[in-house]
Amino acid sequence: MNFGARLEAVAALVPPCHTLVDVGTDHAYLPVLLLQQGKIEQAIAGDVVPGPCEAARHTVRTFHLEDRITVRQGSGLTVAAPGEAEAAVMAGMGAETMLQILGESPEVWQHPTFRHLILQPMSDAARLRHWAEKNGWAIVREELAREGKRLYELLHLEPSPGWRYPSACYEIGFDLVERHHPLLQDLLAERKKKVQLLLEQMGRSERARASRQYGEYQTLWKQLEAIERGNGSNGKQRNDGNGHLSVHE
Structure with a gap:
């Protein structure tokens, strides 16, 4: 399956980990790709809308990954319990939506075992850089990917109290x-x-x-x-x- 340049770039930023939460999973293509690459052991594929959840379940069944991908309907990171995952991906949404998601579930991303945020905003990545600095998350890698006429920004964040963005x-x-x-x-x-x-x-x-x-x-x-x-x-x-x-x- 051709997952596209954007999704491939997102997957490339995900570090090896046991369990990952894919927020707004849609068809659950990203968890499938990461499992195929051997980067993760399990995934929680979450979406707030019933339709995408059903599409995700169909994808999971198609690839026979029912024992490794759990599809859950819910808002943002609320689909995961604190300590259940080490990483989360939020891709294909605006920075404002990402900040709302982070704001409603601090107990998930502030848990000591949670180590990675991979963000692919559709707009206003600058707000995420401000958020990272304010909340003690270092931007350890950024990437750009082009798919069609659209250019996408990607950020990989890790906990780092006191981190400061190194540019004006x-x-x-x-x-x-x-x-x-x-x-x-x-x-x-x-x-x-x-x-x-x-x-x-x-x-x-x-x-x-x-x-x-x-x-x-x-x-x-x-x-x-x-x-x-x-x-x-x-x-x-x-x-x-x-x-x-x-x-x-």
Whole structure:
């Protein structure tokens, strides 16, 4: 079965572990792929909607994995008990939804045996970088994957109390910059296009130009240009207020 570049990239970030929770599993393709690769021993495939759960059960039966994949209907990480899994994947949803899921089940991801979060947001990855820093989870790896015309960001987080994001620009993954990821220029072009459009739209209004948000977008534009030139500062800087410099897609 061809699982697609996005799902293959997600699977590549998953470290070897015994039990993994796949949040919003849909057809349960990811647990199947990970079991085929020998990366996991068992999986909990969760979805809040009955239809995807039934589709997941069909996939599990098709691959004869009933003894290794458990399909559970429920919201987010509530499908797993604290200490039941060491890792979780959230893929194909917005960062806001991921933050809601994390907010409703802290007892799962704060458990001492829980060690890995693999996140593939459809939008606003910057918010996840802020969350990681605030909640003591280090971003140990970031990846980009292209499937069709869409470019996807992926993050692998591990517990690390006191960890600080090593860049002033939360919009672009620092790990991607450090490794000169082959798709980094594509991501920068996408972000610059969005920021430029926002600045042009806000620039038509005197009131908007005087706003704090306009100044933040100007700062973000300069950061993106510096990264593109390859000589941006990696020093830690702080914005006042909530520190968010992100582009909502």
